[in-house]
Amino acid sequence: GAGVSQTPSNKVTEKGKYVELRCDPISGHTALYWYRQSLGQGPEFLIYFQGTGAADDSGLPNDRFFAVRPEGSVSTLKIQRTERGDSAVYLCASSRIGNEQFFGPGTRLTVL
Amino acid sequence: AQKVTQAQTEISVVEKEDVTLDCVYETRDTTYYLFWYKQPPSGELVFLIRRNSFDEQNEISGRYSWNFQKSTSSFNFTITASQVVDSAVYFCALSEYNQGGKLIFGQGTELSVKP
Numbered sequence: 001g002a003g004v005s006q007t008p009s010n011k012v013t014e015k016g017k018y019v020e021l022r023c024d025p026i027s028g029h030t031a032l033y034w035y036r037q038s039l040g041q042g043p044e045f046l047i048y049f050q051g052t053g054a055a056d057d058s059g060l061p062n063d064r065f066f067a068v069r070p071e072g073s074v075s076t077l078k079i080q081r082t083e084r085g086d087s088a089v090y091l092c093a094s095s096r097i098g099n100e101q102f103f104g105p106g107t108r109l110t111v112l
Numbered sequence: 113a114q115k116v117t118q119a120q121t122e123i124s125v126v127e128k129e130d131v132t133l134d135c136v137y138e139t140r141d142t143t144y145y146l147f148w149y150k151q152p153p154s155g156e157l158v159f160l161i162r163r164n165s166f167d168e169q170n171e172i173s174g175r176y177s178w179n180f181q182k183s184t185s186s187f188n189f190t191i192t193a194s195q196v197v198d199s200a201v202y203f204c205a206l207s208e209y210n211q212g213g214k215l216i217f218g219q220g221t222e223l224s225v226k227p
Contacts, residue, residue, distance in 0.1 A: 031213055042116075042203050042217030043157070056212050091157065095213060100147065103157035 002026065004104035006092050012110045013082055021077040021107045025094030032075050033101060034067055035091040043091055049075060050097075082111045114139050116206050118218035125194055126226050133189045133221045135204030141165075143209035146180065146187040151220070152200040163187065194225045 005024040013019050025032050030051055035043035045059040049069045057067070064082075069075040079086055089108050093101035115138040125131045137146065148160040161171060163180050171178045175192045191198055201222045205215040 033214065035215075040219075042205075042220050043215070045214045045216070048212050048214050050212065056214060059214070089155070093157075098213070100159050100162045101213065101215065102159060103149075105154075105156045 004092055004094050004102055006090075006104040006107050008107060009105065010108045010110075012112065014112050015082060015084060017082050019079050019082055019109065021079075021090050021109070023075045023077070023092030023094075023104060025073060025075070025092070026102055029094035029096055029102075030072070031095045031097060031101075032069060033093045033095075034075070034077050035093065037089045037091055037106070039088075046077070046090075079109075082109075084111050087111045114206055114208060114211075114216045116204050116216055116218035118202075118204055118221050120221045121219070122222045122224070124224045124226065127196060128193050129225075130190060130192050131194050131223065131225075133191075133202050133204075133223065135187045135189065135218060137185050137187065137204070137206045139206060139208055141208040141210065145207045145209075147205040147207070147215065148178065148187075148189050149203045149205065149217075150200045151203060157203070160189075191223075194223075196225050196227055199223060199225045 007022045032049040034046040037043040047067050048056040052072045064080045067077045087110050089106040091106045093103045095101040117136045144165045146163050150158045168180050177190045179188045201220045203220045204218045
């Protein structure tokens, strides 16, 4: 079956612009997670959805970051007024409740 | 506070050597899960194993084996007879039972297997 997909695979933007990153989870997975991975580091948790609601957004660095999952499937991570420090690979993962997470290929965001 | 430490940043071995990747974790929960993921050069994280805190039995899967010791808060990963295709960054991760499954990752160990 299809795995987790993320679009775009690469995004280059200018400082101050708004970006949206999309995640398509594995069908039937109710839990969806966003992580951010900087070069040479392990992924860092951003936000977790159970169904349509954000069950834990404690990892979002500030209020420029927001994520939605309106129908309990596809999720969009939104970043306003991007800064150079936002440059990283943004990873999405999905799982059945209580099970291991399966990761997508990531979106590499570069803020110039 | 939860924390995962992978003290080895880089390891280089020659093909057919055995190699052990270390992982030490910190948690105050009694119920938690430990994971290993592989990140090959292509970048996509690949799930390898999940163990819960109540199961300390060692696990073997082909050339891979895992040693979980609660007494030392360690969950080490051994690759036997390493191959070039094992070259990747390996991450250890922790998830606490009441945290909704969010993963706390270590810094990763970059394994290079040379022919």
